[in-house]
Amino acid sequence: MIEILNASQLSRARDTGALVADILGTLRGRVTPGTNLLDIDRWTKEMITEAGALSCYVDYAPSFGRGPFGHYICTGVNDAVLHGRPHDYTLANGDLLSLDLAVSLRGLAADSAISFIVGDARPKESVAMISTTERALAAGIAAARPGARTGDISHAIGTVLGEAGYPVNTEFGGHGIGSTMHQDPHIANTGRPGRGYPLRPGLMLALEPWVMADTADLVFDADGWTLRSATGCRTAHSEHTIAITDEGAEVLTLPRQAR
Template sequence: MIELKSAQEREKMRRAGRVTAEVLEVLKTAVRPGITTRELDVLAERETRARGAVPVFKGYHGYPASVCVSVNDEVVHGIPGARRLKPGDLVSLDFGAQIDGFVGDSALSVFVGEPPSPRAAELLEVTYQALWRAIAAMRPGARLGDVSWAVQEHVEAHGFSVVREYVGHGIGRAMHEDPQVPNYGQPGKGPLLRPGLALAIEPMVNEGTWEVGVLDDGWTVVTLDHRLSCHFEHTVFLGEDGPEVLTLRSDEKRV
């Protein structure tokens, strides 16, 4: 059942989104050669709690960390550990914070230094563009399939593929609420988008095949062909006048 949020709940979601965005900004700045993914996790928890919030991923279905750090061919749910980042790595940071009973969820991808190839740089840019195209499609009276198609059409036009086994989702008091938000679909199909809807839109885009598998740790999702994967996500609230990005970072120009 899709739950629509009130104006008061929207304001609480703004606060959760602001904390989420701020912590992700700190993490993005910290990404550099030699830092371990565990050090990024420690930083994420410290910065979250300093803002009076809780890292919502930690303990969620048994997940052991505050942030997901997925590197290169890792799509999502990478567990922080002793791995040290090196120049050219493509690092995806997925993070969520809960405060005042509501959740913000967002993700970004960044290279450690320069991209290893022009195609890798294009993968990151296309994934980011796909996110914003999906946000623009989130309008009152549109259908959920319009949001999904906005991602798929842009990604596939550039020769990349969208992950199909993992999707975006509704969000609010819980991190995962109805509806599911696939990164593929048909325009004009699916539930009607109404003011009060909150979605976590998150394109997961692979350089090669869309097929993925899970490592022995039970969490880390990787591309089957071990080519690069990229991930961006925003929590978006649909108002009467259109979408509001609740997790917008200060380094982002688009609204």
């Protein structure tokens, strides 16, 4: 399913995006060495509930998972890059943490992810990896405009990732979003320009460049959800929800004061 939003729906989606951004910003400010992943999940639940919103994850049960996800946020630590299921783990100084959050408010969903280093350690390789995913995300957003195609976004993202020397996995990537969290079209993190679904105003997309330091291969945890790098190397993930407008791409998952 591919949805094209009208002006009223887009207005509601802006509210959802701002909520997602605010929750992620609050979590980033609270996380310190000694924080448990289950605390992050509990804080997320409290903020979603207080806002009168709904989690897109608690009952999420796609074909590749093992039953409903059962938590409110994805928490990936170090080599865990996607669908990290919160568990009893206490974060340490220097851990690379990725937080991926999708919420629905008044019938419209928004999805965003951030990666950052816990505490005051700054491992050079981890900093570079996070920066690369952020630059790739910015490049994908810049390529998203009416008349372009999904392949143009994929090409822009993949160029940044590839030039930085990272292998690119195409199994999981960006996606359409609207009244549900995951919709068509799929947006791989590398691709050929001029190919794919044509972009038009009202289309909402979640773009999510992610990389693993030295491999493109993933392995599943025993929980059936958490995806890790096959070599145990560190990983990073950045994501925004955008809407295609007549002028280009509007980033919806920014805090209101940053718009």
